[in-house]
Amino acid sequence: SQQGEEDPQALSIQEGENATMNCSYKTSINNLQWYRQNSGRGLVHLILIRSNEREKHSGRLRVTLDTSKKSSSLLITASRAADTASYFCATDGGSNYKLTFGKGTLLTVNP
């Protein structure tokens, strides 16, 4: 069963615009991670945020975490066509190793 739910399921934007994806989850967590998956490829780790952190940045990525609402958001600024991919959030449900993924958001960045 999948614990996380990403929203929206699909998002289409123009190059240069910002993209925001949201993730909601159900149980308590130690960490939340975001991954990217290009079609036909494996997942690539983007960023990890711990339960005691509220915001984290990495390059053009900004992640927020609200444990009281059991939600997280991923912001990609100044998007590029190469950002076109599916994006997944993953939670550890307190296990420190076992990740539960959502269904993902399919992001399309049009040149």
Added chain:
Amino acid sequence: GAGVSQSPRYKVAKRGQDVALRCDPISGHVSLFWYQQALGQGPEFLTYFQNEAQLDKSGLPSDRFFAERPEGSVSTLKIQRTQQEDSAVYLCASSLLGGQGGGQPQHFGDGTRLSIL
């Protein structure tokens, strides 16, 4: 540098056949994971190894699924008497530390796409 390598990339089998999927993790990585990903879905956890010990197999769908990592490096996922519902992409991931290392990134291979006819 070498990442996680999975073989074969594609496997077609007839219903009832046995299949074996191989994963070569990043050298020195303690933890190894197998996931199953259905079309349009996120990966679902199957099993977890710390070195050669299988610490969690709670996600394996049935006793037809078996995984091993005998020397703590290469792992094989075996599916016996395959069924059509086993068709999916099987992903392997590794991470540097064991579970007690806290949250850490998992490094994924490109997966094996299994089709059962």
